[in-house]
Amino acid sequence: MPGVRVAVARLAIGLAVAVSATLGAGKAADARPVPPGFFGIVPQTSLSAGDLVRMEGVVGTLRLPLQWSDVERQPGIYDFESFDTALAGAARHGIEVMPFVYATPAWLDADPARPPLATGEARRSWAAFLRQLVERYGPAGRFWRGRSARTPIRRWQIWNEPNFRLFWHPQPSPNDYARLLAISAQAIRGADRNARIVLAGVAPVSAGLMPWVFLRRFYRVADVKRSFDLAAVHPYATSPPRMAAQIRAARHAMRRAGDASTPLLVSEVGVASHGQFPSAFVKGERGQAEFLRSALDLLLARRRAWRIAGVDWFTWRDSAVPDRHCSFCEGAGLFDPQGRPKEAWRVFRGFVGAAIRPNS
Numbered sequence: 001m002p003g004v005r006v007a008v009a010r011l012a013i014g015l016a017v018a019v020s021a022t023l024g025a026g027k028a029a030d031a032r033p034v035p036p037g038f039f040g041i042v043p044q045t046s047l048s049a050g051d052l053v054r055m056e057g058v059v060g061t062l063r064l065p066l067q068w069s070d071v072e073r074q075p076g077i078y079d080f081e082s083f084d085t086a087l088a089g090a091a092r093h094g095i096e097v098m099p100f101v102y103a104t105p106a107w108l109d110a111d112p113a114r115p116p117l118a119t120g121e122a123r124r125s126w127a128a129f130l131r132q133l134v135e136r137y138g139p140a141g142r143f144w145r146g147r148s149a150r151t152p153i154r155r156w157q158i159w160n161e162p163n164f165r166l167f168w169h170p171q172p173s174p175n176d177y178a179r180l181l182a183i184s185a186q187a188i189r190g191a192d193r194n195a196r197i198v199l200a201g202v203a204p205v206s207a208g209l210m211p212w213v214f215l216r217r218f219y220r221v222a223d224v225k226r227s228f229d230l231a232a233v234h235p236y237a238t239s240p241p242r243m244a245a246q247i248r249a250a251r252h253a254m255r256r257a258g259d260a261s262t263p264l265l266v267s268e269v270g271v272a273s274h275g276q277f278p279s280a281f282v283k284g285e286r287g288q289a290e291f292l293r294s295a296l297d298l299l300l301a302r303r304r305a306w307r308i309a310g311v312d313w314f315t316w317r318d319s320a321v322p323d324r325h326c327s328f329c330e331g332a333g334l335f336d337p338q339g340r341p342k343e344a345w346r347v348f349r350g351f352v353g354a355a356i357r358p359n360s
Contacts (some may be wrong), residue, residue, distance in 0.1 A: 034300070037061045037096045039352045040312035042268050044319055044329060047086065050339070051316065056093040058349050062086075063157070063267055063312045066099035068129055069112045073105060075125070078132065080143075087137065091149040099137075100157035100200065100267075101130065101184075102167065113169040115159070115180050126180075127187035130156070134191035157198040157267065158184045161234065163214040165207045166325060172208045174217035178224045185227040196229040201267040203234035204246060211235075212249040219257030230309055231259075234268040238280040240294040243269060244302070251306055263309035269295065270314035272331035273342055281328035288332075289343040296351050313348065 040061030043051075047062075055062075064086060072078055083099075090097050103112040108122050116122035136143050139152040162168040162177040177200070185197045202211035209217075211233055218224060231254060235246035247264070254260060271291045275282040283291060292313065299311050318333035334345035 033356050034303070035060070035310075036356060038310045039296075039348075039355070040098070040267075040310055041316045041334075042312045042314045043316040044314070044333070045317050047089065047316070048339075049089065052089050052093045052095070055095055058352050059095055060352075061096045061098055061310060061312065062090050063098050063100065065160075066101045066133070067103040067112075068101060068126070069103040069105040072129055073107075075107055080136065084143065087143070087151075087153075088147070088149075091147070091151040094149075094151070096151050097153055098155045098157060098198070098267075099133075099153060100160050100198075101133065102159040102200075111169050113167055115162075115168065115176060117176055117179055123183055127183055130184055130187040131191045134188055134195065138192040138195065140192070154192075154194070155196045155198050155230070156184075156188050157200060157232065158228075159200040161203050161205070161208075162200050163202045163209040163211060164205045166205075168208075172214065174209075174214050175221055178218055178221035178227070181224070181227045197227065198230045198265060198267070199228050199232045201232040201234040201265070202250075203236055203268070211246065212253045215250055215253040216256070219253065219259065225257075225259055225262075228262075230263045230265050232265040232267040235266060236269060236281070238271070240291065240298045243295055244298055247302075247306055261307070263307045265309045266299065266311045268312055268314045270332045272328035273318075273344070274331035275328045276322045276330060277327045279327035282331065285343045289347045292344050293347050293351060296348075296355075300355060 037060035039059065040063055041055070041059050042063045064083070066083055071080060071083070087097050104114055104116050104122070105112070108116055108125060109118070116126040134156075135141060137153040139154065141152060144150045144152060158181055159177070160167050163172045165171055168177070181197070181199070188195045188197060202214050204211060231250070233247060233250050235243045237243040237246060247266070251264065254262060271288055272279070272282045273285040273288040296311065299308055302308065313334070315329070315332045317335045317339070318337050319330050320337045321330070323329045333342070334348055335341055
């Protein structure tokens, strides 16, 4: 996805692995169907009409970037065309969209990764932008007037990976993220009182704070739990048990803070079939498909215990351009750059169909 890069070449994987992933565990643990929007995709390339046709009935949610710096290049002048097109296409195929909103525009700061907190003007402009988004795309939004296909945005994810120095400058700050979140929640809920605020997903990166460390410090901020409805993690790992260990660590931090009941969204996870650089996250087509199968099985098996609200696979289609910030993102798609389905797509499609309609 443009602007979404995860540096995972040097993961801290010294967590105690106390989870065993076995195929079929998800169905044995909970035979009830999951909600239609439970399984999502995080695309790293633009989506064609053909992509959306393939997604229909399989992909429940698209997690899409909504970069403030692209939409409001000048104060008060908005260019919604690109996001309008993506949202309308998703709606025609019954796919919900969950945007993650980030990136400060150049008229406020030359650095898009610096959050809009330094001045009153920056904070007010960020809040005004969020209100514009909800008033356009929310349940009563202007965008939906006269449209027969409607999937209003009800979940808003605030920023991306603020524990990672790539996305939060000058360095990750749980306190500052909590400030941004509070401003965001007030603006969004002021425009739609039923909107759900989603924490930015936190990833296990070496250039920043580990997710569980970030969450522990984040929860120390007074009244922070009032500012969000769902937490989120990006538990990138070389095996499903290591993925599970990260989720357990995040859940432990939440329980210690007295927040055991808040749902947790896995808003990015994935491995690659190939990559330009050596990486334990590059597993070949069969290995990628097996990881996907085992990871989804495990997440379904633990869905109730961990209060998993959804799982978004990174990514839909391989990129033809290597990402210098990520050792595997280039080949993490379910399709190659030409649109040829990989084995992982067949697994994803079959798995999702069985999970949504387990008795069919």
